[in-house]
Amino acid sequence: MSLKIKSKEATAIINSLSGGVVPKIGVQHITVGRDLEVEAFTTALEDVKNGHSIVKFWIGDFGSGKSFMLHLLNTVATKQKFVVANADFTPENRLYSNSGKALALYSAIMNNVAIQTKPEGGALPSLLDKWIEQVVAKTAQLHDIPLTEIRHEAHFDLIQKNIMTTVNEVTDTGGFDFGLVIIKYYEGYIKNDELLRRNALKWLKGEYRTKTEARQDLGIREIINDLNYYDMLKNFCKLFVSMGYSGFMINLDEAINLYKISTSTMREKNYEKILTIFNDCFQGKVSNLFINFAGTKEFLENERRGLFSYNALKTRLKTNKFETAQLRDFTQPVLKLMPLNHNEIFVLLKKLKEIFDFNFQTSIDITDADTQAYMEEMFNKPGADEFLTPREVIRDFLNILSLLRQNPDADKSSMISNIEIKDERPEILTLDSIEEL
Known part of the structure; x- marks a missing residue:
């Protein structure tokens, strides 16, 4: 066989594609016709490695390969030592909310954190363990304590202090609570207290819904919520970079679900959040962050419900006026996926x-x-x-x-x-006929 593929990858490809979904692993083996997009993306990754941040919008018709492209980007990015994460927008997951839906998106992102050795997600505990080991080793070296002794309870205060010092260096908003929770995670890690470790992880993944519950379990008075989750994502980005990773890439698929939000005020609030992220990345307010959105042409260009209904985004996301089907500009924020020939x-x-x-x-x-x-x-x-x-x-x-x-x-x-084909496009294509609620 000419393809060098693992059995696990082959099974994932066949099972996923037979079910009409994109496999989480192995997509590099079935990539055709996307060489220019991947080349441009690889160049952009180099910029992010060097401290810049980027936002890309991958736009294409239903079934055109947007989700496939995001999974391919994951494969490319993890090989470049990026931490990556995927999440889908749904009616219950969005960027802005006052009812827990933004927090649900954050939790989905953190649950799907992946690295090259754990490409299917669930890598956050491994990353935290690795970071703590780095802090422990640094503390031992700093105080000339043998590695065989540094984990002794007598040195716990030294490690706590170094954890907080390191966290303060890599966090902005919410850094104090973030640091306290990681200390709780370390305490559980070092004492084999699985419940404490699990509760700390629960906090970091945004799974506490009330401050009372977090205070009872961890003694922490604050929690991650709809308003501060984006700050936590930026904190994690800095933490991953401090560990030696190139950056943090977040892929957000099914953006058509933002277009579907029925109330114009709530829809605009979500688009305003996209604008904030866009400005932060391109104005240098955040480093080593790469965010990809995937959506349909309607999501982007519809001037009543899409991103173009929000003028500040419309001016930023207009396609290069000189671009044609033959002359493509892959450096712009919006990349339109052409159908495979x-x-x-x-x-x-x-x-x-x-x-x-x-x-x-x-x-x-x-x-x-x-x-x-x-x-x-x-x-x-x-x-x-x-x-x-x-x-x-x-x-x-x-x-x-x-x-x-x-x-x-x-x-x-x-x-x-005897093959028959049918229209599998979702009803979203006729959404403009629906009245605003």
Whole structure:
């Protein structure tokens, strides 16, 4: 097999794409037609490594590969020693809220923190443990105490002091409480008190809903909430950099859910938060932070409900007026994902056939000519130009492979000729007809 792929990656790719979703790992093995975007992104990562911060908006139609692109960016960024995290906007997760929905987004981000050795998320405890070990080693060196003795209870105050000193160096708003919680985490870590360690982690992930509960469990009077979560993300960014990581990259998908917010005031508040993040990053108020938003053209350009309804964002996110389909500007904040052409889709399907065969240790009788016949059947169907997406092409192709694996004598030509396609686009495309609430 020409592809160098791990069994775990192959299984994730086949299972996820068969279900119509993007795999969390292995996306680099099925990447086609995005070389220029990845090259520009890699250049941007270098800028962020050097202390700059960047915001990008990845815009494309439903099923055009936005989510895939974000997962690919994760793979590229973790190899460049970035801490990364993904979260989706939903009706319950948003940037601004006064009812816990912004905190829910923060919690989703922190639960999905990933590094190269833990690409599927859940890496926050590992990062905290690593950082604490660095502080412990630094304390031992500073006070000429052997590493075998530094964890003794007699030296606990020294380590506490160094934790607070280090936290104060890398935090702004909320740094004191942040430091106290990390000390609680260290106490649980060093004394094998799993409950204390878990409660500290719960606080850091924004999972406490009341100050009373946090005070009972940790003796901490404040909690992370809708108003201060962004400051905590910036604190974590500085903490990760202090550990030796290149920066913190946050991917926020399904931004169409901000467009869906029914009340214009609440929608504008969320767009105002995007503006704040944008200004902080491009005005140098924050360092080593890379935030990606993924959404549809409607989310960006609709002047009644989209980002362009907020004039301050519209002026910042206008596409380079000289850009064409042939002349692309990949340095601007907005990157519009062009659909894959037929040749690129053919290459993708060939790769998927290889991965499928590898995953199931088989060799499905699908030739290049069969794949071409499949594509012709799909793209020549009535309505294909209007609403056929790569997602549906991939899923149906994998479904055929699955049937042939389990039924080797089945008529593949009949399967291909009986393909039907349907409009899978969400109803959001007709949202403009809905009256404001």
